[in-house]
Amino acid sequence: MKKLLGILISLILIGCGNGSAKQNSKEKLGKNIKISEVKPELITRLNISSGVTEPLNEVKVVTKTGGTVKEINFKNGDKVKKGQIILVLEDQEVQSAYLKAQATYVSNKADFEIKRKNYEKFKQLYDKNLISEDEYLTKKTGYLQSESDLKSSEATYLSAKKDFEDLVVKSKLDGVITDLNLKLYEKIPSNTDLVTVVDISKILVKTGVSVHEISQLSVGNKAEIDLEGIENNYFGSVYEINPVANKDNKKYQIKVEIENLEGKIKKGMYSKVLVETGKQNGYLVPKNAIVIKELYSYIFVVENDEARRIKIERGYSNGDKQEIISDELYSNMKLVTEGQFLLEDRDKVNIID
Secondary structure, eight states: HHHHHHHHHHHHHHHHHHHHHHHHHHHHEEEEEEEEOOEEEEEEEEEEOOOOOEEEEEEEEEEOEEEEEEEEEEOOEEEETTTOEEEEEEEHHHHHHHHHHHHHHHHHHHHHHHHHHHHHHHHHHHTOOOOHHHHHHHHHHHHHHHHHHHHHHHHHHHHHHHHHHTTEOOOOOEEEEOOOOOOOEEEEEEEEEEEEEEEEEEEEEEEEOOOHHTTTOOOEEEEEEEEETTTTTTEEEEEEEEEEEEEEOOOOOEEEEETTTTOOOTTEEEEEEEEEEEEEEEEEEEGGGGGETTEEEEEEEEETTEEEEEEEEEEEOOOOOTEOOOTTOOOOOOEESGGGGGGTOOEOOOEEE
């Protein structure tokens, strides 16, 4: 009896063992993978490029005449209001030319008034046939000549007056003094840069976009700016779009405007610019889900416990995600996210958690 019982137990154990082996064998038929469901989503496309900051408004003052530095009222970095005197130059030749031109203009203006009145009187007499035509034409010629002299002297006077007034350098806008590198009593030659005034309340960053992105871009599109040396990012918008591509890099230049009310952004700062170039429905997948074989890009999806390989094109890149493009993509597809590099098309798979 004991012997019979031992035989029965042995047979049961053998039967259980064979079942376990079959189960293990079944599991080993498929390759283990992990998946995630991918659905179409609205993709905000971003252009990522670099640029350098510059003021929205900037005025450089160049002296036409030159002169000697008589007065300096500001230094670099100082804030200045529109109309304030930044510096004063002195030049005797400029002053003399101005006074001479002024005197000539005043004299010619008085002469013109006399000849104009005489001409009008003689014209009335001529119209009544009280004087000869020669007498009338003589007065008319004198009047026209005096008018020409007056206009010529007025132009010379206005030019000389501007040169004289420009010896007093005033700010043309509210801003900050830069590039002021003069010393008192220094002799300055003509056509020398004197000072630059920049309005840093608004800053521009120049950057470029490709021909594929320019059609999706509009003035007012949002942008994020990562500035070198500044911890927090700034947000702005597209201020200007150049419709003609740069002949060297074939990029279309755009300008992004940033508010700089605190004045932390300085001219010439290097920055990374992220500009929205449009929104479109598409599929975003983790970049590591994409398999490269023979220079082509593929993904694997699971259908009926099999891995199916789909050839894709790469679209917009967004950090660790990649837009994929193919006519074979569909909603709620089961994308293989782990184990894909060991798969071949139509391999049996086991989905694991």
